[in-house]
Amino acid sequence: MKKQKELEKILSRCLLTGDEDMAFEKSDELIDLVGLQRFYVESITNVMSETGQMWYDGEIGIAQEHMITNIVRKIVQVNNDKIETKGLIEGLAVICNPEGDDHNMSNLVLEGLLKIRKYRVTNIGGNWYMGEKTKATNKAIVDFVIHARPDVVFISVTIARYLFNAKIIAKELLKALEDTQIYLGGLGTQGVVKGELQEGIILADKDTLETLNKV
Numbered sequence: 001m002k003k004q005k006e007l008e009k010i011l012s013r014c015l016l017t018g019d020e021d022m023a024f025e026k027s028d029e030l031i032d033l034v035g036l037q038r039f040y041v042e043s044i045t046n047v048m049s050e051t052g053q054m055w056y057d058g059e060i061g062i063a064q065e066h067m068i069t070n071i072v073r074k075i076v077q078v079n080n081d082k083i084e085t086k087g088l089i090e091g092l093a094v095i096c097n098p099e100g101d102d103h104n105m106s107n108l109v110l111e112g113l114l115k116i117r118k119y120r121v122t123n124i125g126g127n128w129y130m131g132e133k134t135k136a137t138n139k140a141i142v143d144f145v146i147h148a149r150p151d152v153v154f155i156s157v158t159i160a161r162y163l164f165n166a167k168i169i170a171k172e173l174l175k176a177l178e179d180t181q182i183y184l185g186g187l188g189t190q191g192v193v194k195g196e197l198q199e200g201i202i203l204a205d206k207d208t209l210e211t212l213n214k215v
């Protein structure tokens, strides 16, 4: 635990200075120490929330935050690519964000965690903001997922004001996909209380691995 915290601190420092090579090196050390899954749900989340805090406190600018986000994204993508996906697959998963929400690092992390569990993953997260066309955007997301007929859908919402959109997407998917597990999670769901979601929509646990192990 102490070693993990120390390494996370060094990783944060490498990211702050834009030292990509050292950031990769420290990430590899962390993965050796705690494993890829805990690196994703603990180290990446810790380092990113610390980055957010520094930006919030005015210690770093938005450009520096973007630089850090871009390096971390590379680290997650490189590690996701290393996950072996040979043999029988468990099922198909689609990961998405609601219209308006630009936070998609969680999608990449979830992609890796599902890949480890032998899911074939389609990630349609990205910058879905399309001016005033909220309804059309949500429909595009819903239509895509329905057409894919996945076994599992992960809807990730970070900004609470887009929770409404996420709920609309979940509701539409629930109507059309009888045998699909529909999960709603992310920082934007923190204020959601048990029972608030429509029956059939699963609220992700704060402990992401707890949820992933039940999929």
Ligand code: B12
Pocket: 040, 041, 044, 045, 048, 049, 050, 051, 052, 053, 056, 065, 066, 069, 100, 101, 102, 103, 104, 105, 106, 109, 110, 153, 154, 155, 156, 157, 158, 159, 160, 161, 183, 184, 185, 186, 187, 188, 204, 205, 208, 211, 212
């Ligand atoms: C990077 C970042 C950005 C980047 C996003 C880049 C990108 N393409 O992703 C940029 C700069 C674009 C950005 C913009 C904004 N951001 Co921002 N951002 C962050 C930051 C620093 C890191 C987020 C991150 O990548 N975390 C790492 C991932 C892996 O962690 P995670 O998302 O929590 O996911 C974990 C779990 O939640 C879970 N999970 C997530 N979804 C799901 C779904 C399911 C089904 C399951 C099972 C699990 C699960 O899995 C992960 C592993 O455990 C956070 C700070 C923080 N505390 O996180 C702020 C933060 C999220 N942003 C915030 C804000 C306010 C904004 C802006 C509104 C700022 C502004 N004034 O413009 C804009 C909004 C833009 C938009 N329309 O979306 C606030 C959100 C507060 C709130 N909840 O409403 C935060 C918390 C910063 C803060 N302290 O104020 N941001």
